[in-house]
């Protein structure tokens with residue numbers, strides 16, 4: 001067994017344990033394997049172990065891997081900060097974008113999504129920890145943006161995403177995740193197509209699942225530590 005296969009099994013066990021702990025059905029929770037900075041060969045190993053959903057943070061790097069692997073069985077999620085000048089590649093190559101946080105980006109993605117493809121699945125990124133440095137909109141601004149996106153024919157509003165500030169205390173992790181879950185439930189009431197809460201990384205996965213996350217994003221625990229020196233040399237977005 002390769003180490004990636006072994007790591008994937010361990011992560012899946014952690015997800016099952018977290019789901020069992022709070023009585024949730026494992027089928028409600030998707031594991032998104034975050035492959036940023038990792039070579040296509042690492043993704044192929046994960047594919048061989050049954051993984052199908054991959055997350056990338058850097059537009060060009062992600063597009064290169066999508067080209068290289070060219071496998072319709074895979075689902076590609078863009079999860080990095082998105083600048084307007086890179087939106088076209090996301091619209092043309094990815095299946096999902098988790099980081100829509102303003103009208104301008106949504107509008108560009110909608111205009112640029114090719115007619116031959118299904119609508120781009122979109123999550124609105126919420127700045128749940130109210131950090132100046134973090135991307136995402138404030139919860140108060142969510143209803144207006146959701147309504148705008150819901151009216152865009154080439155986008156499909158699927159839900160919310162957040163990257164809470166690092167926090168080691170479980171109770172405090174849970175409190176933040178529950179705020180997101182509440183906003184998610186409200187959004188579901190307003191838009192029946194909403195089914196995805198992208199929340200939870202390696203350190204807060206259990207709290208996110210307890211709160212109601214439907215998609216956890218895990219990189220290092222699957223692919224090992226990232227070499228950012230190398231990454232910075234390869235791309236600069």
Ligand SMILES: *Cc1c(COP(=O)(O)O)cnc(C)c1O
Pocket residue numbers: 034036057079080163201202217218219220221
């Ligand atoms: C890198 C990244 C992850 C995965 O982080 P790890 O610590 O490697 O598990 C998850 N979500 C987002 C948005 C990321 O950028």
